[in-house]
Amino acid sequence: MAQRPPLTLTAELEKLEQSITLTLQEIDHNFSKTHRIVTNSIIPIVERYAKESTAVWEGSKFWKQFFEASANVALSNYQEEEEPNYGEPTTVAAEGTTYVTHDSSAFPNSSPANYEHTRGAAADDDGDETLQTTATTERHPQGDADSDDDDDYLLDDSMLDSLNLTGAITHHSTPKPKPQQQRAGQWANIESPFEAFKKELTPDPFPSRSGGRNDAAAADSDSDTSLTDSLLLPSTPPTNRSRRPAPTHDPSTPTPSTSSPFLPPTLHTARKTPGGGGDALLHRVLDKNWRVQATPLGKAPATKYRTTTGATPHSTRRLFTTAHLDPDSDDDDRSPEKPQLHTKHLFSPSPPRAAHLNLGPKTPTTAKAKGKNKAPDPWNNNPAGAADSDEDQDSDDEILGYSPPQTIQFSFPASKLLATPAREASRRIVKDILMTAGAGDLSASQGGDSFSSPPFVSGKGAGRWADSDEDIF
Amino acid sequence: MESPHEHQQGLLLSRIITNVEKLNEAVMVLNTALHEINTKNMNTELVAQMWKNYQSNVLFHLEATDSLKEPV
Numbered sequence: 001m002a003q004r005p006p007l008t009l010t011a012e013l014e015k016l017e018q019s020i021t022l023t024l025q026e027i028d029h030n031f032s033k034t035h036r037i038v039t040n041s042i043i044p045i046v047e048r049y050a051k052e053s054t055a056v057w058e059g060s061k062f063w064k065q066f067f068e069a070s071a072n073v074a075l076s077n078y079q080e081e082e083e084p085n086y087g088e089p090t091t092v093a094a095e096g097t098t099y100v101t102h103d104s105s106a107f108p109n110s111s112p113a114n115y116e117h118t119r120g121a122a123a124d125d126d127g128d129e130t131l132q133t134t135a136t137t138e139r140h141p142q143g144d145a146d147s148d149d150d151d152d153y154l155l156d157d158s159m160l161d162s163l164n165l166t167g168a169i170t171h172h173s174t175p176k177p178k179p180q181q182q183r184a185g186q187w188a189n190i191e192s193p194f195e196a197f198k199k200e201l202t203p204d205p206f207p208s209r210s211g212g213r214n215d216a217a218a219a220d221s222d223s224d225t226s227l228t229d230s231l232l233l234p235s236t237p238p239t240n241r242s243r244r245p246a247p248t249h250d251p252s253t254p255t256p257s258t259s260s261p262f263l264p265p266t267l268h269t270a271r272k273t274p275g276g277g278g279d280a281l282l283h284r285v286l287d288k289n290w291r292v293q294a295t296p297l298g299k300a301p302a303t304k305y306r307t308t309t310g311a312t313p314h315s316t317r318r319l320f321t322t323a324h325l326d327p328d329s330d331d332d333d334r335s336p337e338k339p340q341l342h343t344k345h346l347f348s349p350s351p352p353r354a355a356h357l358n359l360g361p362k363t364p365t366t367a368k369a370k371g372k373n374k375a376p377d378p379w380n381n382n383p384a385g386a387a388d389s390d391e392d393q394d395s396d397d398e399i400l401g402y403s404p405p406q407t408i409q410f411s412f413p414a415s416k417l418l419a420t421p422a423r424e425a426s427r428r429i430v431k432d433i434l435m436t437a438g439a440g441d442l443s444a445s446q447g448g449d450s451f452s453s454p455p456f457v458s459g460k461g462a463g464r465w466a467d468s469d470e471d472i473f
Numbered sequence: 474m475e476s477p478h479e480h481q482q483g484l485l486l487s488r489i490i491t492n493v494e495k496l497n498e499a500v501m502v503l504n505t506a507l508h509e510i511n512t513k514n515m516n517t518e519l520v521a522q523m524w525k526n527y528q529s530n531v532l533f534h535l536e537a538t539d540s541l542k543e544p545v
Contacts, residue, residue, distance in 0.1 A: 017476070020478070035492055050513075053517070057516055063520050063522045075519060077512065290515060292519060
């Protein structure tokens with residue numbers, strides 16, 4: 001027993017060196033193979049998919065513009081990072097530990113020490129080996145000339161088998177096969193972290209979607225995720241996740257409450273609390289939320305007071321007809337307008353916006369100052385304006401009653417309608433019709449009553465009147 | 474002083490580093506492409522959701538007004 005140990009130690013050392021070499025060759029082979037797969041097969045497919053998706057978007061762009069024009073808003077997706085503190089500090093800490101223990105800060109991501117550290121955390125010998133390997137990387141410069149011989153290393157698939165052979169050989173020399181078996185077990189564990197990492201990646205969306213990012217952060221794979229955390233964020237799983245938040249919109253739509261103006265604020269507030277932002281949640285990808293932002297068109301949102309509906313001509317027309325007839329009836333104003341339907345379509349406007357859109361047509365004249373003061377708060381959705389929002393809730397009627405489009409309507413027609421040729425044309429048409437009907441006197445009296453007609457118009461109309469008399473009689 | 478194993482392992486590690494750098498670049502390109510695709514698909518999805526809501530609203534309106542007719 002006393003004579004064997006030196007022989008077994010050298011043989012053991014030789015075996016370890018061979019196994020390390022074979023392991024490194026296998027790692028190299030796997031990386032090169034991965035690179036080849038990603039470059040040759042995955043990226044072309046993704047590019048083709050990008051082309052196809054671009055074509056789909058080109059086809060659906062018109063309808064997006066259509067809905068935007070119908071709601072008089074501009075929809076845009078923006079990325080909101082939410083709760084990044086759950087996962088990142090742990091990953092940073094894990095990275096720090098790995099860097100410190102292995103002292104391979106020169107190549108932190110590419111060093112296999114991380115994998116072996118995670119693999120052989122229980123075994124102390126592995127930690128020493130990884131230290132040795134990383135030390136060799138720092139000692140030796142990169143042999144680029146030798147590294148060009150890819151084919152030689154790519155053909156080393158069977159070298160792993162030789163690893164077992166060497167292990168079998170060493171059975172003869174070494175009296176203790178148990179460490180070999182352990183090492184073989186550890187070698188089998190090398191692939192397990194990847195699979196575990198995959199498994200941890202796949203169930204990630206579920207707790208993250210359910211709002212429990214803490215569960216995912218508690219995983220031990222943060223050292224692995226630290227390597228690829230920034231890379232995996234925009235990866236394909238979001239598509240599966242993206243469709244799952246969609247049902248959050250679905251319950252709102254098919255229910256009969258969609259037409260009721262009361263439900264949308266509750267929905268928006270429900271969405272508002274988890275995200276913090278007022279816009280609708282479109283996607284939830286890991287730590288990031290994609291939200292839909294609806295910016296009203298036509299007017300600057302900060303300075304104007306919820307007159308977005310007033311900016312559209314049809315809405316002003318509606319105001320001109322309905323609001324004057326029944327300025328006090330809220331239901332009559334809401335029923336024809338129903339802008340909340342637009343907002344529901346678009347998911348995006350915040351609850352105050354929807355409320356203001358709904359309730360714009362009312363016209364108390366006293367609310368201008370209040371409207372100017374309170375309007376920016378609902379637009380900005382500032383948490384600082386919580387007190388103002390309470391005031392808005394209390395004084396919804398006052399705020400709702402304020403509608404600038406009516407003032408625009410009043411100021412507009414008196415001066416400008418006279419300058420337009422439409423009135424003259426309409427007068428001519430009416431006169432012609434009355435002439436043909438034989439109501440010459442009435443038309444003359446109406447011509448005299450036409451207070452706004454310029455003199456040349458009336459003279460011209462008189463001339464036409466005389467001509468028409470001659471023609472008729 | 475250097476054993477042949479150590480020399481070979483050093484070369485292997487340098488190769489690994491080179492391959493990982495290449496792989497990292499490829500994955501970065503892949504992620505960029507996927508990010509762009511996701512952004513574009515989000516707009517498409519938005520349109521789909523708007524249509525879906527429009528359909529549901531139309532259905533509700535027709536049911537509320539009793540004007541919903543069976544398909545021919």
